[in-house]
Amino acid sequence: MGSSLCPATMAHYKVDQDDWLTVYLKYLLAVFNFFFWMGGAAVMAVGVWTLVEKSGYLGVLASSTFAASAYILIFAGTLVMVTGFLGFGAVIREDRSCLSAYFCLLLAIFLVELVAGVLAHVYYQRLSEELRQHLTRTLAQNYRQPGAAEITASVDRLQQDFRCCGSNSSADWQHSTYILSPEAEGRRVPDSCCKTVVARCGRRAHPSNIYKVEGGCITKLEQFLADHLLLMGAVGIGVACLQICGMILTCCLHRRVQLHLY
Incomplete structure (x- = not known):
């Protein structure tokens, strides 16, 4: 009699073990999903912060x-x-079709973030060259010119936020179309170069009045963008690692559900 009960007992134990593994996978996937959702909120927050808080600098970038x-x-x-x-x-629900759709979406998001990461890496590599070629030309040719209101606002905000003057130095403004025009009213630098901005304060280009920073605005803007791109990349990599774990857990749970059906 003992031998006849043994297979039934083992089968019952196997069913219990299978159920326990399924429940364990469900809890793991639920915990992962919570952190994944929080990671998504963080990714979106970084993107929104970049556009809302730092959009004032976008006008001075070439691309x-x-x-x-x-x-x-x-x-x-x-x-x-x-x-x-x-x-x-x-x-x-433990539904295979939902789990399959969930896996496909995880994979799609992973690919989207991979594209963003590649863009950030490529841009990081060409950042210094782009800034040095474009910013000097922007200050000289576009500042305070017709149709360049966005660029003008970007340059003014850049100089005030980073407390700098000119692309490499305040001397860059000597070649500016605006400074050489009658509209400048004798200014040697724009008023946004001044430590305390008042009307026509740019007429006096003394270190006590304007920002004279070694390396100019290029150095500070380059460092700012590099740090920000690294932050974007770090957040993206963190969420991508979570997604890989999620895809593995989803596959495991999908497999357990499939075995239960058969």
């Missing part, structure tokens, strides 16, 4: 790669948060 990376992060973050809700539903 739109920096802004494009921010838009991709916002899109990816939004998609992550929506996918997170789907993930919770898939875990609760």
